[in-house]
Amino acid sequence: MTEENLRTLVRQIVTECASAVADPNAIPIGISNHHIHLTQADFDKLFPGQKMEKFKQLKQPGEFASKQTCDVIGPKGTLEHVRVLGPCRSHSQVEIANSETFKLGVPAPIRLSGDLAGAPSVKLRTAAGEVTVQGVIVAKRHIHMSLTDAQRFGVKLGDTVTVEINSAGRRTIYDDVIARPRKDFTLEMHLDTDEASAANVQSTTVAHIIPKVQSTF
The missing domain is CATH 2.40.40.20 (Barwin-like endoglucanases)
Structure with missing residues (x-):
């Protein structure tokens, strides 16, 4: 952990503690922006020879935004440079806002993460590869x-x-x-x-x- 990361963490802890004291x-x-979770196999196809690099630590333990992004391609349009979150999961999925379903042209259901039965598919594309992911949802x-x-x-x-x-x-x-x-x-x-x-x-x-x-x- 760098000195700057440590200072950021300390400031966050101090702020949260003060807030908790004021109002427990x-x-x-x-605020969850659109993002992608990938299996290791899909990550390797999209980013061959790469390791997932941490861009920003997220609040939940062990979870982070990576430096890697890719385009999400639906029947009607594309969301460019969508962030990949780590670590890798057992099933790839894409989480978008309801307003973005119209741009992509996919009827994404409102679900909790991991509940992907019947969810539509999209293509994920980078300069190095492309995969089709069955699992586009609007996060509940x-x-x-x-x-x-x-x-x-x-x-x-x-x-x-x-x-x-x-x-x-x-x-x-x-x-x-x-x-x-x-x-x-x-x-x-x-x-x-x-x-x-x-x-x-x-x-x-x-x-x-x-x-x-x-x-x-």
């Missing part, structure tokens, strides 16, 4: 959290929650947000670029889970 129920928001909004966070919020894996986002000039309520607790996850809500834009999400914007009202009957 605040959930940071991560969700919250990564630790097991401790899950206990605090009173949720378990797969539960749906309602989330409130108060940003400048726009109060937005998002239903059907999926809880994704795991031992090593860091608390973060993931929205795609369409959803974040609609809610006017800024770098300091946070989300809050709206507690369910318990019936007295």
Whole structure:
């Protein structure tokens, strides 16, 4: 880790700790731009002789944006220079915003990552190669959290929650947000670029889970 990376990490930790002290129920928001996950075999076809190089560390442990990009080609159009995320996975998939389905011409379903049954296919192309990937989805909004966070919020894996986002000039309520607790996850809500834009999400914007009202009957 370089000195600059260490300083960035320290600043992030200090900022998050300060936010947690001020509001322990605040959930940071991560805006998920379109991206690609590849199997090792597909990576080798698109980037022969290369290793996946880290461009930027992501918030979830072990996950990173790589320096490698490729074009996503659909029946009607192309998304150029789409970032590949690492590490490699057991199945290649492409995650896009709903507005981008029209440009590509693919009826991408709204799914959690990895739920690819019946999802349409696109071509991925670099200067060195091309592959066809069956698995284009619009990511369903969700919250990564630790097991401790899950206990605090009173949720378990797969539960749906309602989330409130108060940003400048726009109060937005998002239903059907999926809880994704795991031992090593860091608390973060993931929205795609369409959803974040609609809610006017800024770098300091946070989300809050709206507690369910318990019936007295």
